[in-house]
Amino acid sequence: MTSSTVTSSQPDRPPRPNLAFRRLRGPRSPAEFAALVRRAAREIGERVSCDARYVGRVEAGEIRCPNYAYERVFLHMFPGRTLTDLGFVPRSSVRGRAARTAVAAPRGPAPGETAGEPHGAAEPYDPRDPWQNDHANHPNHPNHEESDVLRRAFMTGGGATVAAATLAPLGLAPAAAAADRPPRRAGAPEAMALEEAVRRIRLLDDRHGADGLYRRAAAPLRAAYALLDAGATRQTTADRLHAGAGELAISVGWLAHDSGRFDDARSHYAEALATARMTGDAGLEAHAFCNTAFLARDAGRPREAVRAAQAAQRAARPLGSDRLLSLLALREAGGWAGLADRTGCERALARAQALFERGRADADPEWMSFYGEAELAGLEAQCWSALGDWRRASRQARRAAQAQDPHFTRNIALYTAELADDLAREGRPDEAAEAGLRVLALLDQVQSSRIQGMLAGTARVLLPHRRASGVAEFLDRHASYKGPRPVRDGGPV
Template sequence: MGENRELATAMAELDMSQAELARRVNAETQQLTGKEGSLTDRDIRRYLRAETAWPQHKQRLGLERVLGRPATELGFIPRSRRARQAQAEDPLHRRTFLVAATGTAVAAATPARRSRPGQSDADRLHREYTELLRDDSRLGGARRIENTAVELAARIQSSLAGGGASDRIRRQMYRLASDVTCSAAFAAIDASAPQRARTHLDKALTLAGLARDSETMYRVWDHLMLTSSQRENHAEAAAGAEVMKRSSVARRDPLYASLGHMRHANALARLHQPTESLRALNLAEKAFGRARGEQPSAWISFYSRAEFDALSSYVWTALGEHERAEFGLHRTLAAIPDGMVRNKALYTAHLSLSQARQGELELACATGRRAYGMLLPSSGSQRTTNTIARTRQVIEATGTRAPEVMSWIEESRRWT
């Protein structure tokens, strides 16, 4: 029995299961024809075993769109030279193929008759986005999360390409496309790839403008501020936070105002402006108190009391108040939901770092080991492993020769 290694490699690069590939190909078939496809994981297994040398036309197009490369580069072999020529000359194929290795759509299918996108389409795409957020909260910056978000955003935009949508649906879809693209950017941020994140955010900013929605624009600025901070450009981060806290949604909603002040406090602390930083932190606390009891929108619901304490701990760390940072992190870890695996591991790693900076070396080692153990095997949270690496640097700088600590140092090198 043969084996289609090219297809297996393409799936592995996207960390994509057989069932997930079948689902996405079916979704692409629906985009092309208006009818959902019927591909199953059993069909994908036949492709992987090379039992099907040349899939049917619709399945072939779907595979190419999802995996971002021609069928011949996915290990499929045309039945004849005539079939190869037909593929090359097929105008539908030329119109529909997506050719960016990153998963970015550069062309979209335009069937002769295309249904007008409506609320049911927006709801279906939003359900996929909700599923993506659940995966992100568990896995963090896995490349699969980022690529899935890019692919979903491309399909949302493709659904609007034929026109016909009402203004309400069009704005709703552009907002969703921006939110999804921000999710791709945040996955890149968590993977410590700020330049890649900025590329996503440039697109998200355009989509947010088309949505004409202040909350959507706010989220883009929040993530832009994070990329600036990750690149150690704290002056730019402070300027981005200023945009956030002066936005119309921040003037309207104290929760958005609080997050803007919190981001500003972090940037100012890293610019060595402690008085201004503490003033911003105090404003964040007051605004957060006014927001209690209000129902937040889907994205900013992450900004709970547990998250407030965690972000406050970053301010205290930058100001050299490591004991206060540790206190805030303990509060966070006591309150954060178990399902937020990525954040729980990240904040546990920061707790380890704060303990190391206070000279609690053995405790820091134990906490760091616990943080790494929380990460799922397919996690891509480079921020967490980078924090563990900084903990190791702090411990090594002490010159300790304690056997337990030296053992942890060697063990942790394998994690980072």
Template sequence: MLRRSFVTASTGTVAAVAVPMLATQPAVGISDVRRLHKDVADLTVLDDQRGGHQAMEAAALAGARKALALQHKSAMDPIRGRLYSAAADCIGLAAWSCIDARDPEHAQQHLERAMTLAGLARDSGAQFRIWTFMSMLANQLGDYPQALAAAQASRSTGAARRDIRRPEWIAFYTRGELDGLTGVTLGLSGSRPQAEAHFHRCVSALRPDQHRNRALYLAYVATEQLAQGDAEEAVNTALKVVTLPAATAGRTSHLLREFTTILTTCAPRSTAARAWADRPLTATA
């Protein structure tokens, strides 16, 4: 009888101790996931405005660390998957920032980690995006077979087979972006006037908030004008680029450096070259 009383008392004590411990243990819910996805959306807007830069890479990695830290708290399995998904999105954005800034080594490291997290999340949308970034990185490095293979892998994901609701990161892809990509293709094939025409259409169709793309595609316009021998008009266009917020970041900065090299090689003593050399010192091209 005494033993039964002891067991009953002990069980009650253990239960009394265990319940408060569980009650005070923080749990992760849908509101935490929504906050993380808001962070991803904000980073996407920052990319549209400024392009790839170290501050954006650091912010994206910090977002991933926040998402992964929540894995140590109590959560249902679907919530855990969405935490992995948010971390994959953040690290994917860090990779994209490095691709845009021409930092392939860090981009590759981020992409490999992001793909692992997307696999843990079983998120085909994240996998689609990361394969796309891998294709772009391979193309940037001149590894065209791998670029094609990665693009084909993106098309085989579940997200590509379904017409899912478009996330924030695809919002940049407008009719103007299609003209811009057409211009890039035509420029690479040597069809300079047609490429310039598409770039002009692209710039005209951009939203007011797309600062990065406006700077990028205006830089392409300047490059095509220079390739057609119109150095003065090309410099006038390039001088517009350097006044834009995103002129010193990512691919735009790289294009302007190429523009400088071509101009000083082809027409080093021209009036246009002198005007470009005297551009504002805030321009880093």
């Protein structure tokens, strides 16, 4: 038997243009419309890498059915319409074909298919697969074979699907196999897969926290820098690879930070900063300093937090994003609070609020999708807590927990843990216990040493108040907590 190879899935007839989608674009250019798509995605907590090329592929009929993330964004943009109204074919008519045909010889049409229809021309995005996307895995993509190779490189062996909730390994294929092959210069598919790796790691962290992800995310980071060492086919690709590797270093650094590995986090942030300085990437530099400031505050180095936040603001000013400057002002406020400088903290908080109220802009970095009213309130709560103003802290923490989008499960747990601690220290043990029980319920889904440490501190404060309503139940449940249950295919088991 001959070995299987990836066969061409080119259609026997040209794809049918999506005229309905083209009409919806109206007079806007593809790039302008792509910017609207990205903005709509941010509004609902999705992350899509829509660009003019993607819009063109949709309008040309190459993408017959969008992945689930794009579907949610398009239906948000055009309420009341269905996928069919937008010019796409029903998902049931394309689901799964690419996976069945990618390694098979050409065959006749299956029941329900149209003769000559391109098999797998639009395999829908599997929401359980954190690496799949419409670009790199599209069977009709001109670089599909290369993309598939890279996609496997960003996963460890053991099956083609990495379910988001399983927190399955996110690393390279065995290093020994790669070592036997000479390095190949990276192209656009590699850059795209690296960018998608960053998005998916952030998505998993939003939902599940860092503890189960950190060690698994180190291998994709090694893969990213291996791509840089191999070189790129074009300068634009090299720039994308450097930016992607830097952002991935920050993401892995954050996973280390949130899981209590401060030295590892510091090293990863420094690596990202070096990459930014080497390539003159002001956006990456601002991001690296932003996270460095946050880490310094948590590590008990408040003066360093202030300096890093101010350096981040200097790098960010030319970028045109008021929301980014707002977040960086909050990082500075956290440093001032750690120094017990109430005046400096209040000035930075006022600046953060004023910048935030200017609204979103197309220049806002993609990684800032988490930053909204809830995060603003949550970071302000942490400042007041550091200053010992428990009443203000609990008010802002409650506001943060109530305002947070349900997608950000980790942040809901974080803000609620902050609320529980502030209430306990404010002298409201019954309300603190109630909030603490809500956090314990979320820890089946979230793995974060930071949150667990906060909850342990709350339990110590509440120990003398065991007779207050609900406190004994919280203390007993906290004492018996054994860590998160393993998760599989979307839920605890």
